[in-house]
Amino acid sequence: MQKIRIGIAGYGNLGRGVQASLAQNPDMELAGVFSRRALDAQQVGAPCMALDAAKDYRDQIDVMILCGGSAHDLPQQTPELAQWFNTVDSFDNHSKIPEHFAAVDQVAKAANTVALVAIGWDPGLFSLNRLLGEAVLPEGKTYTFWGKGLSQGHSDAIRRVAGVAAGVQYTLPDTAAMDAVRRGEAPALTMYNSHRRECFVEAEEGADRAKIEHEIKTMPGYFANYDTTVHFIDRAELDKNHAGMGHGGFVIRSGTTGEGTHQVTEFALKLGSNPEFTSSVLVAYARAAFVMRQMGQTGAKTLFDVAPGWLSPKPAATLRKELL
Amino acid sequence: MQKIRIGIAGYGNLGRGVQASLAQNPDMELAGVFSRRALDAQQVGAPCMALDAAKDYRDQIDVMILCGGSAHDLPQQTPELAQWFNTVDSFDNHSKIPEHFAAVDQVAKAANTVALVAIGWDPGLFSLNRLLGEAVLPEGKTYTFWGKGLSQGHSDAIRRVAGVAAGVQYTLPDTAAMDAVRRGEAPALTMYNSHRRECFVEAEEGADRAKIEHEIKTMPGYFANYDTTVHFIDRAELDKNHAGMGHGGFVIRSGTTGEGTHQVTEFALKLGSNPEFTSSVLVAYARAAFVMRQMGQTGAKTLFDVAPGWLSPKPAATLRKELL
Numbered sequence: 001m002q003k004i005r006i007g008i009a010g011y012g013n014l015g016r017g018v019q020a021s022l023a024q025n026p027d028m029e030l031a032g033v034f035s036r037r038a039l040d041a042q043q044v045g046a047p048c049m050a051l052d053a054a055k056d057y058r059d060q061i062d063v064m065i066l067c068g069g070s071a072h073d074l075p076q077q078t079p080e081l082a083q084w085f086n087t088v089d090s091f092d093n094h095s096k097i098p099e100h101f102a103a104v105d106q107v108a109k110a111a112n113t114v115a116l117v118a119i120g121w122d123p124g125l126f127s128l129n130r131l132l133g134e135a136v137l138p139e140g141k142t143y144t145f146w147g148k149g150l151s152q153g154h155s156d157a158i159r160r161v162a163g164v165a166a167g168v169q170y171t172l173p174d175t176a177a178m179d180a181v182r183r184g185e186a187p188a189l190t191m192y193n194s195h196r197r198e199c200f201v202e203a204e205e206g207a208d209r210a211k212i213e214h215e216i217k218t219m220p221g222y223f224a225n226y227d228t229t230v231h232f233i234d235r236a237e238l239d240k241n242h243a244g245m246g247h248g249g250f251v252i253r254s255g256t257t258g259e260g261t262h263q264v265t266e267f268a269l270k271l272g273s274n275p276e277f278t279s280s281v282l283v284a285y286a287r288a289a290f291v292m293r294q295m296g297q298t299g300a301k302t303l304f305d306v307a308p309g310w311l312s313p314k315p316a317a318t319l320r321k322e323l324l
Numbered sequence: 325m326q327k328i329r330i331g332i333a334g335y336g337n338l339g340r341g342v343q344a345s346l347a348q349n350p351d352m353e354l355a356g357v358f359s360r361r362a363l364d365a366q367q368v369g370a371p372c373m374a375l376d377a378a379k380d381y382r383d384q385i386d387v388m389i390l391c392g393g394s395a396h397d398l399p400q401q402t403p404e405l406a407q408w409f410n411t412v413d414s415f416d417n418h419s420k421i422p423e424h425f426a427a428v429d430q431v432a433k434a435a436n437t438v439a440l441v442a443i444g445w446d447p448g449l450f451s452l453n454r455l456l457g458e459a460v461l462p463e464g465k466t467y468t469f470w471g472k473g474l475s476q477g478h479s480d481a482i483r484r485v486a487g488v489a490a491g492v493q494y495t496l497p498d499t500a501a502m503d504a505v506r507r508g509e510a511p512a513l514t515m516y517n518s519h520r521r522e523c524f525v526e527a528e529e530g531a532d533r534a535k536i537e538h539e540i541k542t543m544p545g546y547f548a549n550y551d552t553t554v555h556f557i558d559r560a561e562l563d564k565n566h567a568g569m570g571h572g573g574f575v576i577r578s579g580t581t582g583e584g585t586h587q588v589t590e591f592a593l594k595l596g597s598n599p600e601f602t603s604s605v606l607v608a609y610a611r612a613a614f615v616m617r618q619m620g621q622t623g624a625k626t627l628f629d630v631a632p633g634w635l636s637p638k639p640a641a642t643l644r645k646e647l648l
Contacts, residue, residue: 020582024462098645118648125456125589127648128632132449134647135608135635136601138348182594257604258344261596265449268592270506272585277460280581284459302633304643308452309628311459319628321422323458324442324451 004290005031005060006283009051009081010067011039013245014090017279018065019046025283027313031061051077058084063286066090067279075100082108082115082300086289088282090120097123105300114293115300119285120278121269122146126251128303129267133253137263140255143181145173145194149247149274157222158199161215163207166235168242170198173250174227181252184262197228200242202235247274284311328614329355329384330607333375333405334391335363337569338414341603342389343370349607351637355385375401382408387610390414391603399424406432406439406624410613412606414444421447429624438617439624443609444602445593446470450575452627453591457577461587464579467505469497469518473571473598481546482523485539487531490559492566494522497574498551505576508586521552524566526559571598608635 006022008015011033022030032047033039034057039048049057054064064085068074070093078089082104091100097118108115118124126144133142147170154169177194180187199216203209213230217223248269255263271277285303288310292301309316330346332339335357346354356371357363358381363372373381378388388409392398394417402413406428415424421442432439442448446468454466471494478493501518504511523540527533537554541547572593579587595601609627612634616625633640 017582024581094648097648098641101644118644123648125460129591130647131632131636131643135611135632136449136604257348257600258341258597261600263596263601263604264592264594266590266592266594267453268588268590270588270590272587273582276581276585277587280460280587287459302644302648304633304640304648305631307629307631308455308459309626312455316628317422319455320425320442320626323454324418324421324447324626324628 001027003027003029004287005029005062006286007032007034007054007057007061007064007085008046008067009034009054009064009077010073011035011037011044012067013275014279014282015067017273017276018067018282019044020276021280021283024280025287025313028283028287032057034064054081055084061085063088063289065282065286067282070096075103078104078115078117079107082113083111084113086114086293088116088119088286088289090124090278090282091118092120092123094123101300101302109299112298114289114297116285116289116302116306117300118302120281121271122249124278124281124303125269126249126267129251129253129265131304133251133255133265137253137255137257137265139257140253140263141186143178143189143194143252143254144249145178145252146249147171147173147195147247149249149271150242150245154197154199154222157219158201158216161212161219163204163209163212165202165204166238167199167201168238169200172196172198178250178252181254182264182266184254184256184264186254192225195226197223197226199228199230200233200238201230202238203232245273245275247271247277287311287313325351327351327353328611329353329386330610331356331358331378331381331385331388331409332370332391333358333378333388333401334397335359335361335368336391337599338603338606339391341597341600342391342606343368344600345604345607348604349611349637352607352611356381358388378405379408385409387412387613389606389610391606394420399427402428402439402441403431406437407435408437410438410617412440412443412610412613414448414602414606415442416444416447418447425624425626433623436622438613438621440609440613440626440630441624442626444605445595446573448602448605448627449591449593450573453575453577453589455628457575457579457589461577461579461581461589463581464577464587465510467502467513467518467576467578468573469502469576470573471495471497471519471571473573473595474566474569478521478523478546481543482525482540485536485543487528487533487536489526489528490562491523491525492562494524496520496522502574502576505578506588506590508578508580508588510578516549519550521547521550523547523552523554524557524562525554526562527556569597569599571595571601611635611637
């Protein structure tokens, strides 16, 4: 059988994760890596091309997986590349999804391509579980908890505090809040009272640690109103214990049926590597994009439009026999 | 907007659960209950018709939800009713799904109806998570744990033991096995070493309790090879504490990405009522069956063929804005 030919656009953590994931999926092959930088094909282990010249390869790629960032790359790259390719991207700026979807949809419909947007785990598998929870238990509340995971934005904020040499911040779900939800208490939670923030900070020599701690804990928009802990550690410990890219979280639907019968659905992720997991989701949905295009579909799509069977390389009859 | 008109075929726990669930879904309405028994329409609170006469109502029902049993009712009823209606059933005899699917598919294709089979939570939402886990993390193992929940078959087996007046059996997942899976140890589990069995037994007066306990614990096919606990209690306690219909379980995918990075996905259900939850799933998928027929689809389908968006009454743009 012909393999699905995948292109990677952008070769950072996510692009390398897609490459690793493709090696786990024998029905797909990496046809080329497209980058704005000049890459060494031998080092990459795949043909490397200039991103600007991508359209010249449109007959050699079935699905292009976009591995750029949501702030600057994808709003420009997805509409550009959807002219020539079926695409999958991990656009994760929740509030701008409708706008991104509309821009991509117009291009993809005109070009007869399928463009899956906002694929990953949040937005992504978490969104899918928010939808399932609400559809199956219409009377109830949905809770999303994130972590334990490193937050890039909050880590950056710490590093801007005077006297801080380096630092990272973890977002953690409040376990007492999660347990209350699981017991069906349906508490009124905000981000503030359902998550904790834990900071690991290397102070500059001679810096006033009490002042740093106070400045972090009271920082508006980032730490004020949160239960925040600040640990001072040295560079060696920071490099050794806080360089990982683990993440995760929980989507819990707490609902009632009949005469107030309590029902709970819960989806949880414990990820050793956030970018590698996101990449794996992108690759599974690239298979779906290929299937959807073969079915004659066109335009922008999200996970909500993807039947689960299209994600698997196995024939429908095998799925029914083995997994149903 | 025209409501989706739902029929219920069979009015036991599941049928009553569907009726209760429809009351939570304002885009749907109960058009009639079809039964082999003569039902009192006033008591039921809906028009009641003879199951034999169902086809006379084919212009008044958009989707018929079949609430009979998998052993005797559904193998006959689903092919029969799929001639006249779009249908949803909860056929749950895993090993016979391919056979049931084929029989229903033939009828539904000829009749231009959509027949969703094997809908519920296992088979059902658990199957969906087994598929997702495997598609996203192709290198890994999937584990399904059931419970805590009452098993009808095992409860019946207890009650056949001489000296037993009444009794129930709970299947429980082994928490040590679950924790090993969550830690990524990928243990080789069988049903025997991943689940415990707990029995609550009312002994007949003067019966030999040690003998009853021994007979239960060594019963081949049911309890032998399991970690089984037997508690003797009286009828009052049995009625008070063991009449519920709670159930639940876990689907865990433990996989690796990249250079052995450990990744875990987990889906869990904690159900106050097994039939009421299954009914709620059936109702959400009845909405999907209606959508699929409107799209022009025909034939037998499973959850693997259903895009998540079709389960929700909300328009796609609203779903993208609110839930993605």
